[in-house]
Amino acid sequence: MSNPTDRYAQRGVSSSKSEVHAVVDKLDRGVFPGAFCKIGADLLTGNPEKCNIIHSDGSGTKSTLAYLHYRETGDPSAFRKTAQDSLVMNIDDLLCIGAVDGILISSTVNRNARAVPGEALAQLISGTEDFLATMREYGVGTHSGGGETADVGDLTGTATVDSCAVVVMDRKDVIDNARIKPGLVIVGMASSGQAHYESFENSGIGSNGLTSARHDLLCSYYLEKYPETCDSKTDKQFLYCGPYKMEDPLPESTQTVGEALLSPTRTYAPVIKKLLDEERPAIYGMVHCSGGGQTKCIRFGTGVHIIKDNFLPIPPIFKAIQKASGTSDEEMFRVYNMGHRMEVYCEPEAAERIIGLSESFGIPAQIVGRTEATQREDGENHVTIRHDGKTLEYAIQH
Numbered sequence: 001m002s003n004p005t006d007r008y009a010q011r012g013v014s015s016s017k018s019e020v021h022a023v024v025d026k027l028d029r030g031v032f033p034g035a036f037c038k039i040g041a042d043l044l045t046g047n048p049e050k051c052n053i054i055h056s057d058g059s060g061t062k063s064t065l066a067y068l069h070y071r072e073t074g075d076p077s078a079f080r081k082t083a084q085d086s087l088v089m090n091i092d093d094l095l096c097i098g099a100v101d102g103i104l105i106s107s108t109v110n111r112n113a114r115a116v117p118g119e120a121l122a123q124l125i126s127g128t129e130d131f132l133a134t135m136r137e138y139g140v141g142t143h144s145g146g147g148e149t150a151d152v153g154d155l156t157g158t159a160t161v162d163s164c165a166v167v168v169m170d171r172k173d174v175i176d177n178a179r180i181k182p183g184l185v186i187v188g189m190a191s192s193g194q195a196h197y198e199s200f201e202n203s204g205i206g207s208n209g210l211t212s213a214r215h216d217l218l219c220s221y222y223l224e225k226y227p228e229t230c231d232s233k234t235d236k237q238f239l240y241c242g243p244y245k246m247e248d249p250l251p252e253s254t255q256t257v258g259e260a261l262l263s264p265t266r267t268y269a270p271v272i273k274k275l276l277d278e279e280r281p282a283i284y285g286m287v288h289c290s291g292g293g294q295t296k297c298i299r300f301g302t303g304v305h306i307i308k309d310n311f312l313p314i315p316p317i318f319k320a321i322q323k324a325s326g327t328s329d330e331e332m333f334r335v336y337n338m339g340h341r342m343e344v345y346c347e348p349e350a351a352e353r354i355i356g357l358s359e360s361f362g363i364p365a366q367i368v369g370r371t372e373a374t375q376r377e378d379g380e381n382h383v384t385i386r387h388d389g390k391t392l393e394y395a396i397q398h
Contacts, residue, residue, distance in 0.1 A: 010238045031171070034178025034300065036096035036287065044168060051171050055093055057290075058162030059085035062210045064229045065261050067115065067158040068222060068246065076120040080127030081264035082161050083107070085207045087131055088265040089290065090165040091142060092342065095272040096286040098175035101141035104166045105132065106148075111159040113151045115228065121149060124161060138197060138270035157228030175276075177285035177345075180301030180371065184284055185348045186308065188340030188368035189268055189358045192315040196362040197270050203253070203260035204315040208290050209335040210261070213317075216325035217242040217257055242324045251323075253316040260317045268342045271361050275344070275354060282350035287343040294333040295394045297343065298383050301371070308369035309386035312339040330392050333385050340368060 030038040031051055042050040059082050066078040087105060094103060107128055109121065128144065135142040145166070192204030205213060215238060223230060223240040230239050246258025253260060275283070287297045297306050318339070322332050332338065344354055351367050358365035376382055376395070383394040 010235065032097075032174055032176045032178065034180075034302070035174065035176050036285075036300065037093055039097060039174060042168060049171055050168055051174065052166070052168055053094065053097065053099060054164065054166050055090055056162065056164045057086070057089035057093060058160065059083075059089065059207050059265075060210055061214065062207050062262075063159050063161050065210070065214060065258070066120075067229065068218075068226060069258060069262060070116075070120055071226065072246065076123045078262055079116075079120050079123040080130070081262055083124045083127035084131050084264040084267075086161045086163045087128065087142075088267040089207050090163050091135070091140075091269055092265075092267055092288045093290070094165060094167060095269060095342075096175065096177070096288050097169075098173050098276055098280075099167045099169050100139075100269065100273045100276060102167050102169070103140075103142045104145045105142060105163055106145040106166075107161070107163045108148045108150070109159060109161055110150045110152045110156055112153040112156055112228075114153065115157060116159040120159075134197070135267070135269055139273050140269040142269075175280075175283060175286055177287070177300035178302065180285040180304060180345050182304055182371050182373045183348075184345045184371045185351050185367050186306070186369040186371070187344040187346060187351055187354045187358070187365055188308075188312060189271065189342040189344070190312050190364040191266055191337050191339060191341040192317075193364060194362060195266065195270075198266070198362075200263070201255060202266050203250075203255060203263035203317040204266075204337065204339060204341070205261060205263055205317050206290065206337055206341055207265045208293065208337065212325070212327075212335065213261060213321050215240055215242065216321050216327070217244050217261065219243060219245060221245060244324075250316055251320055255316075257320070260320075263317075266341065268363070271358055271363060272342070275357055278357065279346070279350055279354060282347045282354075283344060284347070285345040287345070289337045289341045289343060292334065293336050294338055294385060295383050298381050298394060298396055301345075301381060303374045303379050304381050305372045305374045305376075306369065306381065306383045307372060307386070308383070310366065310368050311387055312364060312366060312368065314339050329387070329390055333387075333392060334394070340365075343368070345371065 069078040132142040244257040385392040
């Protein structure tokens with residue numbers, strides 16, 4: 001049974017994905033079982049010194065926000081941001097295993113052609129190509145392998161945007177999160193602000209928790225006008241139950257609510273590329289705080305107690321979500337990145353160098369926590385979050 005106070009679950013979404021882990025954790029974990037992504041033997045060439053990675057992810061329900069913007073304004077350009085969302089959710093996962101070159105991307109767009117016509121589709125396709133080209137300018141080897149557009153009006157009222165990434169890399173270059181151990185510090189890189197390689201202010205929202213973010217912030221106007229953007233089985237009290245329209249100002253921010261929600265997911269690829277070039281020996285692991293938010297880290301390393309007690313400033317978008325919805329701190333940190341979306345687990349003496357490198361790209365960073373030996377009798381990992389006078393405890397859900 002879902003906890004009735006868990007607004008995420010009430011909308012048909014699982015933040016812990018415990019039911020998924022119950023299945024996939026029993027499957028073959030690959031040649032680096034503790035890595036952030038599954039890594040297989042090199043079946044393409046049979047070279048024992050290399051490995052293959054094939055990885056899939058997407059923009060989730062964030063594409064619905066692009067749809068709302070398009071229908072309200074007639075401007076299809078927001079779909080370019082959705083293309084970036086889908087790509088970054090793959091690329092930044094791959095960063096966590098040290099893959100920064102030879103990344104081949106294929107994208108799949110499932111759409112209702114009546115709702116998402118050709119001009120919107122063109123923005124998705126051109127946005128994909130332009131983003132990959134920009135990454136190559138920063139030395140990150142990303143390339144387009146084409147893709148698929150499926151007109152599936154019976155499956156979706158709007159559109160879904162997903163991608164698949166393939167890369168071959170040397171096994172010696174893999175960042176293996178199995179190495180995460182007690183005695184490390186955690187450097188967190190901010191998810192909000194404006195990096196030197198970005199042409200926009202980023203709210204920090206990323207592409208996780210957008211089902212709840214959309215419904216908790218936006219008002220019933222969108223339920224009445226665009227019912228195709230909702231699951232009809234969800235209790236209406238959880239649908240578009242917020243106080244805002246997309247054009248309203250976001251409190252404590254220079255952005256509107258719509259701009260903040262549509263803010264494309266930041267990639268850390270240029271930063272991590274340079275980080276791996278200069279500091280690879282000091283890095284024991286990296287975690288992309290995507291699904292699972294600040295608890296994503298719990299499944300990496302062995303016998304570790306991960307303590308986070310020095311967070312970067314919480315961005316306004318998360319404050320607004322919590323104020324509008326009354327969502328608990330426990331759920332906020334489990335669903336959203338809350339201000340940093342990339343974590344580097346490193347030797348303490350390397351932390352200041354890593355922070356300086358991140359800041360050289362215009363991305364604030366700081367030591368957000370540390371690792372100690374687990375305090376659990378069963379030896380499993382656990383996470384403690386301390387923020388604003390509160391202590392939150394998380395254990396692995398089986």
